[in-house]
C-alpha cells in the first residue's frame with residue numbers, strides 16, 4: 001500500500017513548500033518517503049513538478065503512476081493526467097481553470113480564495129497541504145506543529161497558515177475523506193528527511209572541512225548553501241570565488257596551510273578547475289572536489305541529470321598523477337563515503353573527486369539517523385619526531401607518501417611546494433633523474449590507494465544469471481528493478497560501484513564469467529563504465545541500458561529492457 | 569635576528585643584470601629588519617621569472633600555477649591567520665593570466681602584501697607583450713608593435729578600493745625595501761608595482777630609461793584618493809615613485825567572525841561531537 005503524489009505548476013508557485021511541509025510531517029509520523037524534483041532552468045514560469053512516494057519503508061525511487069495530482073495550473077493537468085490512476089484524484093483550483101467534462105477524478109478546491117480568506121494569497125500552498133492531508137487520511141497536528149516551528153519568529157504568520165490549512169482540510173473533507181490509505185506502520189522509527197546535497201554538506205562539516213571555496217553551479221550549489229548557513233554557528237568558512245579557477249586554488253592554499261578544504265561544482269566548472277586538480281597532484285596537496293554532474297557538453301541542461309563525466313573525472317587534468325574517484329549512490333552511503341574522500345585525500349596527499357549528480361543531489365529521502373562515531377579524522381600529519389630536519393616536503397619514501405607538516409607549526413622549519421617538477425626540498429629541477437624519481441614516487445601511491453577502493457555492492461540472487469551493473473545515483477532504481485524481477489522468479493542481481501577509480505575489479509572478475517547476461521546501466525550516451533571495465537579487465541559487457549534525456553531512470557524502464565532480452 | 573643574507577638561499581636562475589636581483593635583496597633586507605621568522609612567512613607565487621622567488625628566499629612557499637598566486641594565498645590566510653603572507657609574481661602573471669583574481673582580491677582586501685615585478689614583458693616565455701607593455705613595443709608576437717593601451721594596475725587597484733598602492737623601481741633598492749616594510753606591516757591588501765628592467769627582452773624600458781624618468785614626489789596626505797589617482801596616472805617623461813595611497817579599511821578576515829581567536833588550523837576537531845547537526849532534519 002503506497003501513495004504517490006505529483007504536484008506541478010510554474011516555477012515560483014511554491015511546489016517545494018508543499019512537499020517539504022507534507023514530507024516532513026509524514027516522516028515524523030514514521031512513513032518512508034522519497035521526493036524528487038523536476039525543474040527548469042528558470043526562476044518564474046515554465047513547468048516544474050515534484051513527486052512524492054509514501055510507503056512503509058523508504059522507497060528507492062519514485063514511480064511512473066500517480067494517485068494524487070495537484071495541478072497548480074492547467075498545463076500540469078494536461079501534462080500529467082495520463083499518469084493518474086483510474087481511482088486517482090486531481091486537486092485543482094476551479095477559479096483558475098476547469099477540467100474536461102469527462103474527467104471524473106477532479107477535486108476542486110478554491111486554493112487562492114481560501115488562502116485570501118485566511119490572510120493572503122501566498123498561503124494557497126498551505127490550503128493545498130490541508131486538502132492533501134484529508135485525501136491521505138492524516139491528521140493536521142504534525143503539520144500545525146511544523147508551521148509553528150518554522151514561523152516561530154513571525155508574529156501571527158503561523159496562526160494564519162494554520163487557518164489556511166484548516167480551510168483546505170474542510171473543503172476537501174466535504175468531497176472525499178481518506179480516499180487513499182496510508183501504509184500500515186509496524187513501528188515508528190526516527191528518520192531524517194534530507195536531500196543529497198544536504199547529506200554531503202553535513203558530512204563535510206562533520207569530517208572537519210573548514211573551508212569551502214566554490215562558484216555557484218547547479219546542481220552542486222546546495223552543498224554551498226548548507227555550509228554557508230553553518231558559518232554562523234560552526235568554524236567553517238565559505239567563500240564564493242570569482243570563478244572556479246580561483247575556487248580550487250583557494251582550497252589548495254587552505255589545504256596546504258593545514259585545514260581540510262573542499263570545492264564543489266558541476267562539469268563546466270570542473271573544466272575550469274582541472275589545471276588546479278593537476279596542481280594538487282603535483283604539489284601533493286590533499287583536496288576534495290565534489291562534481292555534481294548535469295548533462296553536457298557546455299551548459300547542457302543545467303537542472304537535469306546525467307552521468308557523463310566519469311571519464312572526465314578519471315582523466316581530467318594534464319599529466320599523470322594519482323587520484324581517487326568516488327561516487328554518491330544513496331544518502332545512506334554518501335554520508336560516510338564523502339568522509340572517506342577526506343581521509344583518502346589526507347592519507348595519500350592527492351586529490352579525490354566525489355561524483356554526484358542532479359538525481360542524487362536534489363532528491364529528498366527519509367533515512368535513519370547517521371552514526372557520527374563512524375566518521376574519521378586522521379590528518380596524517382607528521383609529529384616532530386617523525387620527520388628529519390631540515391624538513392623536506394617531498395622526501396622519497398617507499399610508499400611514495402612523504403611526511404607532511406603544516407607551515408608555521410615547527411620552529412625553524414619551512415614547507416615549500418612547487419608546481420614545477422621539483423626535488424625533495426620542493427625546489428625546481430630540470431634533470432631527468434630527479435624527474436623520474438619524483439614521477440615514480442607520486443605514482444607509487446596508487447598501489448596502496450587501490451587497496452582502499454571498496455568492491456562494488458552485490459545485491460540480489462547469490463548466483464545470478466542476469467547481472468545489472470551500475471554506479472552512482474542509479475543505485476536506487478537498480479534496487480527497485482532487481483526486487484521486482486526477483487519477485488517474478490528471475491535469477492538476477494545488481495553489482496553497484498561507489499568507488500570508481502582506481503577501479504576495483506575482483507568481484508567483476510569473479511562474477512562475470514558465470515552470468516548469462518550482463519548489462520551496464522548508465523545515464524550517458526556512450527557507456528562510460530562499460531568502457532572502463534573493458535579497459536581494466538578486458539571483459540566486454542554486451543548489454544547496455546543507457547538513458548541520456550536528462551531524466552533519471554524509472555524502474556519500469558529497466559525492467560522492460562531486461563524483459564525484452566531475457567524472456568526466460 | 570637573521571641577517572639579510574640568511575634569508576637568501578639558492579642560486580637564482582635569472583640573467584645577469586636582471587632587475588629581479590635587487591628586488592630579492594630588498595625583500596631579504598626588509599624581512600631581516602622586520603625580524604620575520606621564515607617559519608611564519610608564506611610566499612605565494614605563480615609562474616614566470618619573478619615567480620621563482622619562493623626558491624630564493626627562506627620562507628614557506630607555494631609556487632603554484634601561472635596567474636593563480638593570490639588564490640592560494642587567500643586560502644592559506646583563512647587556515648592560518650598568523651602567517652605573514654606575501655604574493656610575489658610577474659606583471660603577466662598578476663595582471664594578465666591572473667587578472668580576474670587581481671580584481672576580486674583587491675575588493676576582498678585580504679591581509680596580503682602583493683609585490684609585482686613589472687618588467688612590462690613576458691620574460692620566461694621570451695619576450696612577448698604583457699598587459700603593461702607600452703604601446704608600440706615590438707616583440708616576436710607583436711610584430712607591428714603593441715596596439716593595446718597599457719593596463720594601469722595602480723589606477724585600477726585604486727578604483728577597486730585598494731587601501732595601499734605604491735610604485736617602486738628595482739634600481740632604487742633602499743626605497744623599495746622601506747616600501748616593502750610598510751606594505752608588509754599594512755593591515756589589508758597592499759600592492760607594490762615594482763618597475764623591473766628585463767635586460768634580455770625589454771630593450772625599451774631599460775635601467776637608463778627608468779632612471780631618467782623616476783622621481784619622488786612630495787606626498788603630504790597618503791589618504792587623499794584624488795592625488796593618488798593623479799600620481800598613478802603619471803607615465804611617460806616623468807614616473808613618480810612612492811606610496812601613493814595608504815588608508816586601511818576592514819580586512820577580509822575581519823568580516824568573518826569564526827576567524828576570531830585561535831587560527832583554524834590549530835583548533836582540535838572531533839566528528840562524533842557533531843551528531844547534533846542532524847536535528848534540523850528530524
Ligand SMILES: Cc1ncc(C[n+]2csc(CCOP(=O)(O)OP(=O)(O)O)c2C)c(N)n1
Nearest residue numbers: 615616617618634658659660661690691692
Ligand atoms: C596556463 C599557462 N599558460 C602559459 C604559461 C606559459 N607562461 C609561463 S610564464 C608566462 C609569462 C610570464 O610573464 P610574467 O608574469 O610577466 O613573468 P616574468 O617572466 O616576466 O617575470 C607564460 C605565458 C604557463 N606556464 N601556464
Ligand code: SF4
Nearest residue numbers: 583586617691766767
Ligand atoms: S629574462 Fe628578463 S626578467 Fe627574466 S631573468 Fe632574464 S632579465 Fe630577468
Ligand SMILES: [Mg+2]
Nearest residue numbers: 658659689691
Ligand atoms: Mg613580466
